[in-house]
Amino acid sequence: MIGRLNHVAIAVPDLAAAAAQYRDTLGAKVGAPQDEPDHGVTVIFVELPNTKIEFLHPLGENSPIAGFLEKNPAGGIHHICYEVEDILAARDRLKAAGARVLGSGEPKIGAHGKPVLFLHPKDFNGCLVELEQV
Numbered sequence: 001m002i003g004r005l006n007h008v009a010i011a012v013p014d015l016a017a018a019a020a021q022y023r024d025t026l027g028a029k030v031g032a033p034q035d036e037p038d039h040g041v042t043v044i045f046v047e048l049p050n051t052k053i054e055f056l057h058p059l060g061e062n063s064p065i066a067g068f069l070e071k072n073p074a075g076g077i078h079h080i081c082y083e084v085e086d087i088l089a090a091r092d093r094l095k096a097a098g099a100r101v102l103g104s105g106e107p108k109i110g111a112h113g114k115p116v117l118f119l120h121p122k123d124f125n126g127c128l129v130e131l132e133q134v
């Protein structure tokens, strides 16, 4: 059911510093900051030949990543995003298998303008999983 790895997200305390490090030290192609108010984060995408890295920083009150950054003040890997062809079919199959779909359970439009859902990290080996319909 899951397809390609769309991105690996890293929560960072300083977006500009992370962007400069990946651009200048690692020599990566780094995009511009993008506010995602519906998700409570500002994101920057790093384009790699085979996937993307998504830097995350809290935006506004009640950001879903605020607690994670409090526990991991230096930052850390926050989630991985797998592509699916049919996000509602994927959601229903996962729910039937007992996995907890986060939020309202309905897909939201993600940073790429496509529907996304999140699955509870405790149901996936301690790793928060994002699904993106491509």
Ligand SMILES: C[C@@H](C(=O)O)C(=O)SCCNC(=O)CCNC(=O)[C@H](O)C(C)(C)COP(=O)(O)OP(=O)(O)OC[C@H]1O[C@@H](n2cnc3c(N)ncnc32)[C@H](O)[C@@H]1OP(=O)(O)O
Binding pocket: 009, 036, 039, 041, 043, 054, 056, 064, 065, 067, 068, 071, 077, 078, 079, 081, 102, 103, 109, 110, 111, 112, 116, 118, 120, 121, 122, 126, 127, 128, 130
């Ligand atoms: C723009 C979009 C896109 O790409 O298109 C995005 O990615 S938006 C990316 C941001 N959006 C999201 O992350 C939306 C989905 N996330 C959420 O709903 C939340 O972040 C939760 C995953 C439910 C965690 O919320 P919160 O930290 O408030 O809950 P909590 O402190 O009670 O945590 C419950 C337990 O899960 C652990 N926990 C929390 N976040 C975790 C993470 N990212 N990876 C692994 N474990 C994690 C905590 O340490 C705790 O474990 P212990 O009890 O053992 O200590």
Ligand SMILES: [Co+2]
Binding pocket: 007, 009, 054, 079, 081, 130
């Ligand atoms: Co993401």
